[in-house]
Amino acid sequence: MTRFHSFAHARRKSRRRLPRGIFEYIDRGIGEEASLRDLYARLDAITITPKVLGTKPARSTETELFGRTAGAPVAIAPTAMAGLVHPDGEVVLTRAATRHRLPVCLSTQSITSIERLRRMVPDAELWMQLYLWQDRDLSVGLLERAAGAGVEILVMTVDTRYRARKEWNEYNGFGMPFTLSPRNVADLCRHPGWIARVVLPNLLRDGLPAFGNYPEGMRPGLLGPAGDPRVELRHELTWEDVAWVRDRWRGKLVLKGILAPEDAEKARTCGADGIVVSSHGARNFDASPAPCDVLPQILPVSGGMTVMADSGIRRGLDVLRYRLLGAAAVMTGRLPLWALASGGEDGVDAAFEVLRQEYVEALDSAGIDEIEPGSLGIGGA
Template sequence: MLLNAADYREKARRRLPRGLFEYIDRGTEDEQALTRLRGSLDAVTLRPSVLSGHASRYIGTTLFGRGLPTPLVVAPTALAGLVAHDGELKLARAAAALGIPFCVSTQSVTTIEVIRRAAPDAALWFQLYVWRDRALTADLLKRVRASDCECLVVTADTQMSPNREYNQRNGFGIPFKPIVRNVADMAVHPGWLLGVMLRYVLAGGVPTYGHYPPEFRSAITRASVADAVRLRTDLSWDDVKRLRDEWPGKLIVKGVLSVEDAKLADGVGADGIVVSAHGGRNLDCLPSPASCLPAIAEAVGDSMVVLADSGVRRGTDALKYLAMGAQGVMLGRLPLWGLAAGGEEGARAILSMMLREIDTAMGFLGVENIAALRNPARWSVEAVN
C-alpha cells in the first residue's frame, strides 16, 4: 500500500536503476544540506486555534495574479522523462488534473512544445538554465514564449557542477553511456529497461536533454556544442535584468537564501523568488530554507511573490513553509517518486495525497484558508527529539 511519501520513495527505489534513483534521491558531498533542511522542517511546530468552528477549509491561493486551487507547484526536475516513459508529459497532465502548475526544466527529456501539445490546458512554467551561448539561450526563450508558459523561473544557484560523488561511482550521466555498470544496473531493473529505456530506443534513440541542440547527442560534434550549452558560471543580476527586459511574462529567481539577494531580485524587477536549497543537491554548506524564509518574506513579501522548496515530504511541511511566509510551495522529488511508482496515475495520486494531508492538518489547526496560516504567532521552532 502506498500511504505516504516514504512508501512511494521505496517503490521508486525498487523500480528505478540505482544510478537514476540516487540521482533523484540523494544530495551532494556529505549530504549535510539535505539532512539539515529536513531537520529544520522537523523542528518547526504549528500552533492550532482550537474550537474555531470551521466546517471546511479552502486551500486555494493566488500566485502571480492567477487563482489556483492549491498552493503547490511541481518544481523543475531535469530528466523526469527518464523516470517514466514520457515522464514530463505525465507530470504535466497529473499536475493539470489538480490545477497545479508544472515547471518544465531546461534539462527535460521532452521539449516544451511537445509537453504543451500533450497538456493544452496545463499551467506551464519554464525553468531556465542560462547557457554560455546567449544566442542559443535566446532561441530557447522564443520557443518557451510560443508555448504559452506563464512564468519563467531563472535558476540562480547552479553556476557550478555539484560534487555528486555517487553519480561518479554509479556511472549515471548525460549523455547516457552504455558502460558495464549502467548496463548491469538496467538489467536488474527489467520493468524500467523495457517500459522506459527500450521504448525510447525503439522510437528513435537514447533519451537526452530535449532542448539541447541535436548535435549535443553526437559523439563527433559534442565537444563544441557541449561547451555552448554549458551553464554560465558568470551569471549576474545584469543577466536577470536583461531577461526581465526580454521576457514579457512573470519572472522568478530560484535559489535565493538571503534578504540581500531577495532585495536585489526585487530591484531588477523580478515578480517572485524561490527560497530554495535546491533540495540539498548543490552546495552542502547551505543554510536550510526554513531558517532563511521568515526574514526574506518579511523583507520582500509585500512586493514580490515568495515561494519556498526543499525537503517537503508531508502536507504539514508545506504548511510550515506557508506559515513562515511563503505564498506557494514547490515539490521536487515527491512527484518524481509518484511518477516512478505509478506513472501519470502515481504522480496524480501522490499530489492528491499531499492535498489531503494539507486539508487534514488545516482542520486540526483550525485555519480556514492559507492566508490564516501566515502568522508569526502560528509557528515556532523546537528542538527535535
C-alpha cells in the same frame, strides 16, 4: 487506482524499480549530505500551536499565483530526469497536475520539449525553468520557444553556475551521456523492466533520450554525444545576466535559489516578479541553510514580489509549515518523481490528492480558517 501511501513508501518502491544511478541522482544530496539531513530535520522541528473549537472545517485549497488560480498552494518543481523515470514522464506528470489544477515548471534539461508538452497537454498551466547557457544568444531562442508555447512565467535558476560534483553520480556512471562500466551495466541488467518501460518506448519514438529543449545538434543524450560547450551552464552568471533576461522576457520572471535577504533585495531591484527560497533540495552546497530557517528573514525585504519556497516537501503538513512561515506556495520535486516511478500516472494522481488532503487535515487540526503568516504559534527546535 494505484495507492500512494506516503513519500517514504513511494521512495522505497522507486528504489526497487529504478537503476541505482537514476535513483541516487534524485534521492541524494552533496558531499557529506549534512545539508540534506538538516533540511528535513529543520522542517520537522517546526511546531504549530493549534487553536480549538473556534474555526470552521477547511474547505477550499485554491491559491492565487501570479494572477492565476491554482487548486492548492503547490507547483511542480522543474526536475531534469522525469523522462528517465517513466516513459513520457514530463507529459504524465503534467497531465496529472493539470487535473488537480497545479502549475508545472518544465526544466531546461527535460527529455520532453516545451513544444511537445504543450501539444500533449494543451490546457496545462506551464511555467518554464531557465538555465542560462554559456552562449546567451542561444538562450534567447529558448525564451522565444517558451513564449511561443504560451508560457507566461519564467523561473530562472540562479544557484547553479556549474554542475556540482556528486561522487555517487561518478561512481554510478550517471550523467548525459552515461558512462558505461561493468558495474552499471550489471545494474541495468537487474532492471529489465526499466529498460522495457522507459528506454525502448523512447527509442522507438524519438531515439535515445536526450535533452529536448536544447538546440538541434547540441543535445546531450543518454549514450552521447557530450553536450556542445555553448550550451553548458553559464559559469560566470551574474546579476547583469538577470537584468539581461529581464529585458528579453515579457512575462513574469521568478528567480529560484534565493537564500540571502540581500539577494532578495537585488532580485526586486532587477525587476523580478517573484522568488523561490530554495536550497535546490540540498543538492548543490553542503553548507546551505534550510529554506524554512531563512524565509522569515527574506519576507520583510521582498517588497511586492511573490515569495515561494521549496526543498523538503514530503507531506501536506510541510506545505502548511511553509505557508505559515510566509510562502505564497511551495514547489515540490522529489515527491512527484517518487510517485511517478512507483505508480505511474495513477500514482502521481493519488500523490497530489493525498498531498491536498493532508494539507486540509493539517489546517483543520491547527484550527486555521485562513492563512495569516505569524498569526499562530509557530516554533522550532
